[in-house]
Each structure stands twice: as C-alpha cells, then as structure tokens.
Amino acid sequence: MVVSDALEHIVSRASGRVIVATFSSLIARLQQVIDVAVRYNRCVFVTGRSMQESVRVATETGYLTVPPDTLRNVGELNSLPPGRVVILATGSQGEPTSALVRMANRDHGQVQIVPGDTVVMSATPIPGNEALVSKTIDSLFRQGADVIYGRTSQVHVHGHGSQEELKLMLKLVKPKFFIPIHGEYRHLILHARLAESLGVPRENIFILDNGDILELGHRKGRVVGRVPAGDVVVNGPLTSELDNNMIRDRRLLSRDGIVMVTLAVDVRTGRLLGRPQVATRGFVDLGENQALIGKSQDVVMAALSDGGKRSPERGQIEARARNSLRRFLYEETHRRPVIVLSIVEVGGKLRGA
Numbered sequence: 001m002v003v004s005d006a007l008e009h010i011v012s013r014a015s016g017r018v019i020v021a022t023f024s025s026l027i028a029r030l031q032q033v034i035d036v037a038v039r040y041n042r043c044v045f046v047t048g049r050s051m052q053e054s055v056r057v058a059t060e061t062g063y064l065t066v067p068p069d070t071l072r073n074v075g076e077l078n079s080l081p082p083g084r085v086v087i088l089a090t091g092s093q094g095e096p097t098s099a100l101v102r103m104a105n106r107d108h109g110q111v112q113i114v115p116g117d118t119v120v121m122s123a124t125p126i127p128g129n130e131a132l133v134s135k136t137i138d139s140l141f142r143q144g145a146d147v148i149y150g151r152t153s154q155v156h157v158h159g160h161g162s163q164e165e166l167k168l169m170l171k172l173v174k175p176k177f178f179i180p181i182h183g184e185y186r187h188l189i190l191h192a193r194l195a196e197s198l199g200v201p202r203e204n205i206f207i208l209d210n211g212d213i214l215e216l217g218h219r220k221g222r223v224v225g226r227v228p229a230g231d232v233v234v235n236g237p238l239t240s241e242l243d244n245n246m247i248r249d250r251r252l253l254s255r256d257g258i259v260m261v262t263l264a265v266d267v268r269t270g271r272l273l274g275r276p277q278v279a280t281r282g283f284v285d286l287g288e289n290q291a292l293i294g295k296s297q298d299v300v301m302a303a304l305s306d307g308g309k310r311s312p313e314r315g316q317i318e319a320r321a322r323n324s325l326r327r328f329l330y331e332e333t334h335r336r337p338v339i340v341l342s343i344v345e346v347g348g349k350l351r352g353a
Contacts, residue, residue: 004032006154007120011036016082016116018042019145021092021100022123022156024050027058029122030088034066037086043072047111048090048099055088074110082116092123094132101132104139115144122155163194170198177221178205179214249338256335257282261300261321264344270317273346276300283337292332299328314343 011018022029037044044066046052055071058064077085089111091100100119102108113119119140125133133149140147148155160182161169170178178200180191185207192205206214206221211229215222233246262277275297284292303324304317318341330336 003029003122003155003157004036007032007036007122008039010118010120010148010155011040011042011086014083014118016114016118017085017087018118018120019087019089019100019103019111020120020122021089023092024048024054024090027054027063030055030058031064033086033088033122034064034070038067038070042084042086043080044070044086044088045072045074045077045111046088047074047108048088051088051090051099077110082114087111091136092121092133093126093129094134094136096132101136104136104143106143113140113143113145117145119145119147120153120155121147121149124151124156124158166191166194167198170195170200175200176204177216179208181208252336252338253282256337257284258338258340259283259296259325259329260340260342261296261325262342262344263300263304263317263321264346265317267345267347270304270313272301272304276321280337283335284333295332296325296328299324317343 007020020033022033024030034044046055055064059066059071072080077087089099089103091098091102091104094101099108099111103111103113106112121133121137137147137149175195178192178195180188180195183191188207192207195205196202204221206223208214208223211226212223213225213227215224258281260279260281262279264273265271266273278293278296278300280293300321303320322339322341325339326336329339
C-alpha cells in the first residue's frame with residue numbers, strides 16, 4: 001500500500017524518534033505503523049486517551065496484531081535510544097487537548113519534542129480545522145522537528161469508501177430500506193442516487209436531518225416527527241444546549257475584551273450624578289489610554305443629556321449609553337468590546353427596572 005510504503009521509507013531513514021498522528025479509529029493505519037516499527041526494531045508508545053483505548057480494544061478483540069514486547073508504557077520512553085522509538089498520538093486535526101497539540105505547546109507531561117524528531121501527520125485536515133493543524137505544524141517545526149504532512153507526502157489515504165466500494169456493499173447487503181448518514185447534504189443525495197441505481201426503491205430511501213424520527217414497518221417507512229437535536233456545550237461540570245448568544249459573547253470577549261460602565265442616576269429626573277466610571281479588561285491599557293477613557297465618559301454624558309430633556313426610563317438610559325459608546329469605541333479603535341452597564345439608582349427606583 002502507498003501509505004505503508006511511505007511510512008516505511010520515513011522510518012527507515014529517521015535516526016531519531018518517529019511520532020505518527022492519525023485518527024484513533026483507523027485501525028488499519030495503526031496496524032501499518034506497528035508493522036513498520038517491528039520491521040525496523042522499534043518499540044511503539046501510545047499517547048492520547050482515545051488512541052490508547054482504540055489500541056487496547058482492537059488488540060483484545062483481535063483486530064490489531066501486536067508482537068510481544070512491541071507496545072511499551074510511555075513511562076519507559078526515555079529508557080530507549082531515539083532510533084528505537086515510534087509514538088502513536090492523537091491530534092491529527094489540531095484538537096486543543098490532544099497529545100500532539102500538547103507536545104507542540106510544550107505542556108505534555110511525558111513527551112517533549114526535541115530536534116531530530118520526525119512527526120508524521122497521517123491525516124488530511126477536516127474542513128474547518130486547517131488553521132488549528134497549521135498552527136500545530138508550525139509549533140512542531142519551531143521546536144526542531146521535521147514534520148511530514150500534505151497530500152504529496154503520501155502518508156494518508158482517507159478512510160471513506162469510493163463509489164465502487166459503496167456499490168459492492170449495497171449489492172452484498174441488498175437493503176430493503178436505505179438511509180445515507182455521513183457527509184454533507186450533497187453527499188447524502190449522491191449516495192441515495194447510487195442506491196436507487198442499484199434497485200433500492202425511491203420510496204424506501206430516506207434523507208434525514210438531525211432530529212428526524214423515522215418509523216420503519218415491514219413494507220414501508222415514514223418520518224413521524226422530530227426531537228430536539230444540536231450541539232451540547234460542556235462548561236466545567238455543567239452541560240447545556242448550544243446558546244448562540246453565549247458563544248458570540250465569549251468570542252467577542254476573547255477578541256475585543258470588555259468595557260464596564262457604572263452610572264449614578266437620580267431616579268426622579270434621570271440625570272447623571274457625576275461622571276460615569278469606565279473600566280476595561282482585555283480592551284485597552286488604562287495607563288496608556290486615559291484620553292480614550294475620558295472621551296468615553298464624555299460620550300456617555302452627551303448621550304444622556306438629550307438637550308436637557310432626560311428620561312427616567314431605565315431601558316432608554318441603558319440603550320442610549322450603550323449604543324453611543326459602542327459607536328464611539330468602534331470609530332476610535334475598530335473593535336467591538338462587550339459593554340456592560342451598571343446603574344446605581346439614587347433616591348428610589350427607576351421606571352422599567
């Protein structure tokens with residue numbers, strides 16, 4: 001196989017450690033790496049939780065053949081010369097907590113990249129992961145590793161079946177019902193057409209969206225409803241459905257920071273009692289931008305003066321102050337920080353509070 005030949009060429013020429021990052025579920029690729037390592041008298045070390053679990057289960061069930069004394073504990077890594085080491089690692093897609101990315105960021109507890117290491121990226125970046133993968137590759141190069149990646153390196157063949165392989169599967173299984181489930185919507189359509197061309201009745205082919213409920217009988221099927229389905233956010237010990245507003249605010253905070261404005265307001269007239277207090281975090285350096293802070297205070301005061309006609313409505317006070325300050329800060333800095341307003345009510349309680 002092309003990948004096996006390319007891996008053998010890399011391992012045979014490498015004088016130092018060889019680190020191979022690939023999908024932990026691609027058992028055939030793991031077998032290729034192990035076979036090449038054995039051929040060149042190298043021991044294999046596995047790092048990354050999903051990779052370790054895949055290797056364990058595949059070995060126990062017989063899908064992965066590993067000669068005795070080939071797999072070693074990562075704790076023994078430094079007891080062998082570099083030329084006798086192959087490391088299987090997660091992180092081919094630049095996942096932030098994966099083993100390879102932690103190596104690239106110098107915070108892996110057991111494996112540190114050293115000059116002379118060869119890193120093989122045996123996977124093609126999934127669309128959307130390109131920036132993460134590129135950052136990981138750059139970090140590895142900065143630490144002196146030689147990184148093998150890209151289509152021309154011949155170290156990866158995708159694991160998805162071709163049309164002819166899909167045809168063979170359909171001919172062997174001869175399904176009564178057919179539901180394509182992998183890929184973008186266009187891939188589902190093309191897969192459905194392929195099944196229809198091989199005799200699956202059109203009425204027995206279902207292209208579903210996430211959350212659709214399909215009910216199958218002996219002779220026919222139909223979509224009978226939907227259930228909520230979507231991304232789930234893990235936030236420390238809490239889990240919840242994806243909140244677009246929360247994600248948007250966190251992105252804004254990480255990019256542009258936050259501006260906090262405290263207003264003291266007379267509840268009877270809606271007048272400001274003194275100048276607003278403005279503080280920032282992650283937006284500008286207060287020590288170097290006092291003029292900007294002073295102008296921000298002036299903008300808020302001007303927005304609430306309204307030619308001498310002030311409104312005691314809390315909602316209007318917040319909207320005027322926030323909108324005016326947002327426009328001013330963008331004109332001055334071309335950034336859109338999250339603006340948090342805090343109103344201290346003096347003399348009672350504002351209408352609309």
